[in-house]
Amino acid sequence: MPERSPLAPERSPVLPAIAGVRLAATNCGIRYKGRTDLLLVEMAPGTTAAGVLTRSSMPSAPVQWCRKALAKGRARAIVVNSGNANAFTGTIGDASVARTVAAASKLFHCGKPEVLAASTGVIGEPLPDEKITAALPPLRAALSADAWAEAAAAIMTTDTFPKAATATARLGGGKVTINGIAKGSGMIAPNMGTMLAFIFTDAKLPATVLRTLLKDANDRSFNSITVDGDTSTSDTAILCATGQAKHKPVGSASSAMLKDFRKALDAVMQDLAQQVVRDGEGAQKLITVDVTGAKSDASARVIALAIANSPLVKTAIAGEDANWGRLVMGVGKSGEPAKPERLSVRIGGVQVARRGQRVQGYDETPVTQHMKGREILLEVDIGLGRGRATVWTCDLTHGYIAINADYRS
Amino acid sequence: MPERSPLAPERSPVLPAIAGVRLAATNCGIRYKGRTDLLLVEMAPGTTAAGVLTRSSMPSAPVQWCRKALAKGRARAIVVNSGNANAFTGTIGDASVARTVAAASKLFHCGKPEVLAASTGVIGEPLPDEKITAALPPLRAALSADAWAEAAAAIMTTDTFPKAATATARLGGGKVTINGIAKGSGMIAPNMGTMLAFIFTDAKLPATVLRTLLKDANDRSFNSITVDGDTSTSDTAILCATGQAKHKPVGSASSAMLKDFRKALDAVMQDLAQQVVRDGEGAQKLITVDVTGAKSDASARVIALAIANSPLVKTAIAGEDANWGRLVMGVGKSGEPAKPERLSVRIGGVQVARRGQRVQGYDETPVTQHMKGREILLEVDIGLGRGRATVWTCDLTHGYIAINADYRS
Numbered sequence: 001m002p003e004r005s006p007l008a009p010e011r012s013p014v015l016p017a018i019a020g021v022r023l024a025a026t027n028c029g030i031r032y033k034g035r036t037d038l039l040l041v042e043m044a045p046g047t048t049a050a051g052v053l054t055r056s057s058m059p060s061a062p063v064q065w066c067r068k069a070l071a072k073g074r075a076r077a078i079v080v081n082s083g084n085a086n087a088f089t090g091t092i093g094d095a096s097v098a099r100t101v102a103a104a105s106k107l108f109h110c111g112k113p114e115v116l117a118a119s120t121g122v123i124g125e126p127l128p129d130e131k132i133t134a135a136l137p138p139l140r141a142a143l144s145a146d147a148w149a150e151a152a153a154a155i156m157t158t159d160t161f162p163k164a165a166t167a168t169a170r171l172g173g174g175k176v177t178i179n180g181i182a183k184g185s186g187m188i189a190p191n192m193g194t195m196l197a198f199i200f201t202d203a204k205l206p207a208t209v210l211r212t213l214l215k216d217a218n219d220r221s222f223n224s225i226t227v228d229g230d231t232s233t234s235d236t237a238i239l240c241a242t243g244q245a246k247h248k249p250v251g252s253a254s255s256a257m258l259k260d261f262r263k264a265l266d267a268v269m270q271d272l273a274q275q276v277v278r279d280g281e282g283a284q285k286l287i288t289v290d291v292t293g294a295k296s297d298a299s300a301r302v303i304a305l306a307i308a309n310s311p312l313v314k315t316a317i318a319g320e321d322a323n324w325g326r327l328v329m330g331v332g333k334s335g336e337p338a339k340p341e342r343l344s345v346r347i348g349g350v351q352v353a354r355r356g357q358r359v360q361g362y363d364e365t366p367v368t369q370h371m372k373g374r375e376i377l378l379e380v381d382i383g384l385g386r387g388r389a390t391v392w393t394c395d396l397t398h399g400y401i402a403i404n405a406d407y408r409s
Numbered sequence: 410m411p412e413r414s415p416l417a418p419e420r421s422p423v424l425p426a427i428a429g430v431r432l433a434a435t436n437c438g439i440r441y442k443g444r445t446d447l448l449l450v451e452m453a454p455g456t457t458a459a460g461v462l463t464r465s466s467m468p469s470a471p472v473q474w475c476r477k478a479l480a481k482g483r484a485r486a487i488v489v490n491s492g493n494a495n496a497f498t499g500t501i502g503d504a505s506v507a508r509t510v511a512a513a514s515k516l517f518h519c520g521k522p523e524v525l526a527a528s529t530g531v532i533g534e535p536l537p538d539e540k541i542t543a544a545l546p547p548l549r550a551a552l553s554a555d556a557w558a559e560a561a562a563a564i565m566t567t568d569t570f571p572k573a574a575t576a577t578a579r580l581g582g583g584k585v586t587i588n589g590i591a592k593g594s595g596m597i598a599p600n601m602g603t604m605l606a607f608i609f610t611d612a613k614l615p616a617t618v619l620r621t622l623l624k625d626a627n628d629r630s631f632n633s634i635t636v637d638g639d640t641s642t643s644d645t646a647i648l649c650a651t652g653q654a655k656h657k658p659v660g661s662a663s664s665a666m667l668k669d670f671r672k673a674l675d676a677v678m679q680d681l682a683q684q685v686v687r688d689g690e691g692a693q694k695l696i697t698v699d700v701t702g703a704k705s706d707a708s709a710r711v712i713a714l715a716i717a718n719s720p721l722v723k724t725a726i727a728g729e730d731a732n733w734g735r736l737v738m739g740v741g742k743s744g745e746p747a748k749p750e751r752l753s754v755r756i757g758g759v760q761v762a763r764r765g766q767r768v769q770g771y772d773e774t775p776v777t778q779h780m781k782g783r784e785i786l787l788e789v790d791i792g793l794g795r796g797r798a799t800v801w802t803c804d805l806t807h808g809y810i811a812i813n814a815d816y817r818s
Contacts, residue, residue, distance in 0.1 A: 054741075055744075056738070056741030056742055057740065057745070057749075058737050058738065058740060058741030058747065058749050058752070059741070059749075085734075087734070087737070088734065088752075088766070089766065090750065090764075090765040091766075092766065122734065123734025123735075123737060124734045124762065233737065233741055311720070311805075312813060315809070315810055315813035315814045316813065316814070318810065318814040319814030324533065325494075325496070325497060325531065325532025325533045328467050328496070328532060328533065328642065329465070329467065329532065329642055331466065331467055332466045332467030332468070332642055333465055334466075335464075335466075336466070337466070338466045338467065339466070340466075340467050340499070341499065343497075353497070356497065356499040357497070357500075357501065358533050396810065398811075400720070400724070400810075401727065401809075401810060402807075404720070404728070405724045405725070405727040405730070405806070
């Protein structure tokens with residue numbers, strides 16, 4: 001077990017129960033010794049669900065299943081294993097998912113599309129699904145409303161800490177809770193794939209509404225982080241609403257009633273996303289890249305990601321070097337509209353360059369001081385429009401090389 | 410001076426004289442102590458020139474000058490300094506180039522657009538051009554037809570070896586020579602920018618023909634390498650033809666007469682491009698990524714670059730780990746058309762996966778053996794079309810982190 005990241009939160013939050021959600025975890029022996037590797041979540045009848053899945057053209061077998069199943073917008077059970085991604089396993093992998101889904105749907109007397117599946121771990125090796133199906137009945141007997149910490153731990157691969165977040169929101173005269181768990185730090189350690197996130201609420205929301213809410217919040221959270229720019233074959237974020245809370249009905253994602261819920265969902269998902277970055281392989285510093293003044297929000301995001309994915313920017317920060325020329329390089333390589341004579345740069349709140357040149361009498365001392373901290377703020381103003389984006393990443397250190405150059409077995 | 414790369418050629422080739430080209434190098438004191446940092450090249454009247462310049466939206470001042478000057482298609486002199494990139498220096502930087510160009514055009518009694526300039530080194534600091542203009546007259550007195558090794562050394566920043574290549578070609582009943590020198594290894598060490606390449610021939614070719622020849626050869630050489638995916642603000646490749654050789658006139662780039670010349674130009678530029686990768690920061694292995702069966706050549710190139718720029722692929726190779734799942738990940742994240750059930754993977758010539766699955770009875774032994782070598786071959790067949798591309802890169806090691814996380818001064 002690797003050491004806990006220096007950027008980890010001091011303690012994990014204790015998640016409250018969510019009416020209609022029960023969880024259980026176990027070690028079914030897929031890959032890891034002495035730790036859990038299988039999670040079962042049961043949700044009350046009537047639960048709605050939405051998901052965002054990897055855009056990789058090489059999606060894992062469970063991702064392909066979820067894409068189909070989520071079209072129905074309902075979920076009664078989620079089965080997640082760590083240790084094997086069931087990716088690039090062809091028809092063998094599809095059959096594994098089919099057997100797992102069939103076993104769970106029988107157990108919960110529900111339709112197969114109401115069973116969602118996710119896998120994370122090694123790519124290209126057949127998944128021993130018989131170990132999963134054998135473990136499902138005892139897992140069902142162990143289901144509990146309080147097993148959130150166990151659930152967050154069971155989906156870890158080489159994560160150094162479990163990731164959980166919670167928030168409440170006022171909604172249509174009632175109060176609802178949102179819980180989320182996640183794993184991952186990019187496409188993490190030796191041959192392990194994946195970011196997974198599962199978010200639950202007791203709100204009563206139609207699947208069509210859930211889909212929009214999840215997509216919007218996802219753009220501002222998991223789609224705004226990067227560790228190494230490598231897209232996993234298994235990235236999956238699923239939002240389930242059990243509908244057990246009492247509140248006025250919500251008919252549309254644009255309803256004003258959802259304002260507080262959206263804020264709470266953003267808070268939970270951004271918290272989880274930042275925890276993933278804080279657990280980035282070898283991470284010693286959390287970096288926030290703020291881009292303003294771009295032609296559009298989409299353009300700002302491409303520029304922010306070009307900076308956040310630059311190995312030269314990330315190694316400079318690892319070396320606590322206020323090497324701002326590399327931010328200029330990052331803007332330049334992004335391919336987005338930008339002009340040197342309009343570009344301004346701030347580091348740690350200190351103006352470094354303004355409109356195409358280093359500021360007169362630039363004093364590097366306060367910037368160098370900022371670079372020694374755990375949290376680094378990079379601000380770039382493009383000076384062309386009103387587009388803005390924030391992206392979170394971590395530095396690139398010897399730890400990343402050590403973790404990823406080690407032999408995988 | 411860092412240790413010579415383990416991938417460096419055993420010795421640098423000795424470049425022959427090219428009729429109409431003379432060179433000289435000196436230390437004018439821009440940044441480095443005890444090594445040369447300024448190169449002057451003089452070319453005979455009538456020399457034609459073409460260039461390819463960085464696509465960065467933050468181009469250096471000399472790049473902006475060359476873009477204008479090369480429109481005329483003529484060159485009499487090239488002035489190159491290392492130690493300062495003269496990038497993101499605003500109007501101050503433009504004035505530096507203007508003074509340098511004016512001094513050289515006076516020295517050679519030529520038009521200003523016949524003077525090309527290039528700079529490589531730190532970004533954002535004003536260039537002390539008075540040191541350059543003061544050094545030009547003595548440099549002119551020292552010009553020699555044989556100073557190719559000195560020229561290749563003077564443009565180095567943190568390169569660990571000078572890069573030179575030469576070839577001859579039959580052309581229109583005559584024989585011509587092509588010499589090239591280059592520097593760089595991506596956007597290399599602490600705040601140093603840039604890839605620079607200068608290629609010279611005694612062939613007699615109109616500028617319009619040169620442009621096409623350079624663009625085509627550049628796509629197959631410098632545009633097919635990557636060290637860290639970071640685009641420099643200063644990338645410059647210039648091809649000059651002195652027209653001193655005797656051969657039949659060439660009117661068009663599509664002339665069949667150019668077949669051998671194109672082959673020789675490819676050889677020189679691919680040789681130089683591979684030398685840049687062999688000098689990649691921290692490089693221990695040269696990696697060739699061959700993609701076949703893509704929808705188009707352009708699509709194959711995007712896929713090959715996605716694999717070659719993946720930190721997970723590069724660290725796996727640094728660790729001598731035959732982690733082929735990461736190649737599948739790279740194809741998946743490229744965004745190009747691909748289907749798991751059509752994808753095949755070979756490493757070191759050994760079939761690892763075929764049409765979406767690991768091959769039956771896969772024996773990793775020969776692949777692991779291949780991974781221990783200095784030169785790694787990765788072959789991916791997309792199985793959809795006839796598009797193909799080859800890209801060269803190096804592994805990502807602790808050396809890269811050490812070089813780039815060090816403080817820049």
